Amino acid sequence: NVGDAAFKDAFAGCTNLQSVSFTNLRVVSSAAFENAFKGARVDLRLPKLAGTARTASFDDETKGCGFAGAGIRRFQADVFGGSGGGLLMGCTGLEEAVFPKLAMVGHYMFYGCTSLTNVVIPKATSVQREAFADCTSLKTLTFAGTDFNDYALEGSGIETIYMPNKTNAPSPSRVFMWYYGGGGPSRVTVNYANGSTVYDPNVKTNIAQTATGQ
Numbered sequence: 001n002v003g004d005a006a007f008k009d010a011f012a013g014c015t016n017l018q019s020v021s022f023t024n025l026r027v028v029s030s031a032a033f034e035n036a037f038k039g040a041r042v043d044l045r046l047p048k049l050a051g052t053a054r055t056a057s058f059d060d061e062t063k064g065c066g067f068a069g070a071g072i073r074r075f076q077a078d079v080f081g082g083s084g085g086g087l088l089m090g091c092t093g094l095e096e097a098v099f100p101k102l103a104m105v106g107h108y109m110f111y112g113c114t115s116l117t118n119v120v121i122p123k124a125t126s127v128q129r130e131a132f133a134d135c136t137s138l139k140t141l142t143f144a145g146t147d148f149n150d151y152a153l154e155g156s157g158i159e160t161i162y163m164p165n166k167t168n169a170p171s172p173s174r175v176f177m178w179y180y181g182g183g184g185p186s187r188v189t190v191n192y193a194n195g196s197t198v199y200d201p202n203v204k205t206n207i208a209q210t211a212t213g214q
Contacts, residue, residue, distance in 0.1 A: 004048075006032035015039055015071075022046045028066045028087075037071035041093050044075050051082030065108075067091065077102075083128070084109040099124070105131040105152075113138075125165075127152045134183075148178045153201075155183040166192040176204040 008029045011017060015038035026048050044067075052066050065086030067075070072091050076098040085106030088094060096118040097110065104126040110116060112134045119138065125145035132138060134155040142162040147170070156179070170190060179188070179201035188199045 005029070008032065009034070011036045018042070022049070024048055026050050028052050030065055031068065033067045033070050034065075035069040036067075039071065041071045041073045043073055046075075046077045047079070049077045049080050051080065052084070052087060065089065074098075082106070085128070086111070088113060096120075104128065107131065108133070110135055110138075130154055132156045132158065147174065150177045151180050153178045153184065154181040155179075157185060159185045159187065160189050160191070162191045164191075164193060167194055168192065169195065169197040172199055173204050175199045175201050 004024045004026045006025060006028045008031060010029070010032045011020070012031045012034040014036045017036050018040045019042070022044060025046055028049065029052070067088050068086060069090040072088070072094050074096045075088060075094060079101050080099055081101050081103060083104045083106030084099070084102060086108040087106070088097065089108045089111040092112065092114050094113045095115050097116065098120040100120070100122060102121050102124050105121060105124050105128060107128045107130060109131045110119070111130050114134065114136050116135045116138050119141060121143070123144060127143065127145065127148045129149050129151045131152050132141070133151065133153070136155070136157045138156055138158055140160045141158050144165055146163065146166040169192060175188060175190065182202055184201060186200055186202065188201045190197050190199065
């Protein structure tokens, strides 16, 4: 059993690690499980994890945080309320992530999670830069907020976005900035409270778009 805290580099590089009990883990420090579980692709549920002792800021994406690069297939943190910056970056085998209480998806939180297909973040109202960058398998995202930060979806495969709390269509220039840098889809549908609009996220100026219910 890990206890209530996992400190810096505690299990980093433990590629053959098969199982750890996270029953009481509340805080995870920088790179505590970086590149661990590589031979297992584990499913992790952390019922008490509340936050991290350190998260990635926009200018330090090369520094591992928490579970960066670990061999995780499914990750669930029931009460996690921190920003999660860099928490799961580079987890290329991650398929599903569930954060029922998360308010802000921090910088690089899912950066490079190329197998990610399902994200549950019902309370999140803020998505920071490159949070979903290069999540090439992620096609649909439901988001409680009304705007993403610049570059938040850069290089992702997200084609359909549901924003139930947004009342009107985002401008083409905002969608362009969400995906800024290209490499993503050529057609994105944004669904909001009063309708839906289709965009080419690679074009910043006004483009062909369709809307319903406006």
